[in-house]
Amino acid sequence: MFADALAGRHIAVLPGGGARHLTAYPLSSWRGGAAAYSTDSPDRGAAETGTASASTPPALVVFTSGSTGRPKGVALSAEALRASAAATEDALSGPGRWFLCLAPDHIAGAQVILRSLRSGTVPFDGRGNFTAERFAAQAEEFFRSGRGEPAYASLVPTQLTRILRDPRAASQAARFDALLVGGASLHPHTAAAARQAGLRVVRTYGMSETGGGCVYDGRAFPQVDIRIADDGRVSLSGPVIADGYVEVGPNSIVPKPDPGFSVDNRGRRTFLTSDTGRFDSAGVLTVTGRVDDVFQSGGTNVSPLAVESVLLDELADDGIDEVLLVPVDDREWGQLGALLVRGPGAEYYRNSAPKLKSRFKRLLGPAEIPRWVLPVEAIPAKGIGKPDRAAARRLAAQMLREGAQSDSAEAGPEPAARTEPTGLPAEDSTDMRTDKRGE
Structure with a gap:
């Protein structure tokens, strides 16, 4: 044909x-x-x-x-x-x-x-x-x-x-x-x-x-x-x-x-x-990114691809194969980042918030630091392997809603405060001051 x-x-x-x-x-x-x-x-x-x-x-x-x-x-x-x-x-x-x-x-x-x-x-x-x-x-x-x-x-x-x-x-x-x-x-x-x-x-x-x-x-x-x-x-x-x-x-x-x-x-x-x-x-x-992927956190534009590049470079040696940053609606900051991670070392980050937080702060601005890190079996994709950011955003919201996430690194402009993603009930929100926790 x-x-x-x-x-x-x-x-x-x-x-x-x-x-x-x-x-x-x-x-x-x-x-x-x-x-x-x-x-x-x-x-x-x-x-x-x-x-x-x-x-x-x-x-x-x-x-x-x-x-x-x-x-x-x-x-x-x-x-x-x-x-x-x-x-x-x-x-x-x-x-x-x-x-x-x-x-x-x-x-x-x-x-x-x-x-x-x-x-x-x-x-x-x-x-x-x-x-x-x-x-x-x-x-x-x-x-x-x-x-x-x-x-x-x-x-x-x-x-x-x-x-x-x-x-x-x-x-x-x-x-x-x-x-x-x-x-x-x-x-x-x-x-x-x-x-x-x-x-x-x-x-x-x-x-x-x-x-x-x-x-x-x-x-x-x-x-x-x-x-x-x-x-x-x-x-x-x-x-x-x-x-x-x-x-x-x-x-x-x-x-x-x-x-x-x-x-x-x-x-x-x-x-x-x-x-x-x-x-x-x-x-x-x-x-460096896509104009339609950029989101705002606390009045600062965040380019997911730029953040993903920095974080994957930092985490690849720890067994992280893919990362994907997606926005989650938030009453205080507008949107906060949730980082989906896939790979043999992904589960490690459920209990490593202090170390991970320190590494993020050294590499990224306050608005770019993911508020949550979510280990997943697979990064949602469409077509021949292009990340499906809309599906990934829905997945992140679902994981947070179900309480499946681990508490992660603090994000947003300082000083950080307890923040609940829009639409999440209080009992499912995450206190960022605890120590749990792409391409």
């Missing part, structure tokens, strides 16, 4: 946003003709505003993970998909064989299939319940059937963490010429552990709207430009950018103008992301 879509025979619509199965829509279902791009983009510095023709049907419609609400349909042209696949080959070791362990319902998995089509190979199907043991066995089979061509795989950080904890899986992973890791933030501690184990990891940054990763290890593809908008958001432009958003109906696909997309008078497309970022002195991009 993907090959026919690239050839312009139909539009391939991936599951999501109401579509339950991979579906081939006829070209006649396209309702183009209006502008797919906005002429009122807030990022006017990235490109001259203009109007792009939406008369040409896209090759692929993929749905976003719904990080900012309802999943959106993203229309990608065959030209954008080919440009992305070609740039990936150039950035790696040329055409090769791909190990598919991500669902093709999302752009990262779909790109594995599209890159395989370009290279004339068939991806190895490693989908299903991902465990390190299963990956190791399937990777051995994958390499037995190879002919010496470059070997690649795309992973999310959670999969990489599991691989690194299993010597046999790590040994097999080290045989790949490149492991593309994206979909969520890859913590430097995890990346360093992968390098030490001999894995050739490539950190990727991108999204459905850019046809998947278009920034590798902080540097954009040669034909892609990155700039930081005035409000701190990352803006991406180039041939890999999608045509825009669409509404997919039972028998139609309709373009939906959006101010996040713009096009200049030469036809160069730009997408203004919801991610914030910065460049270092060498021009390497670091994504």
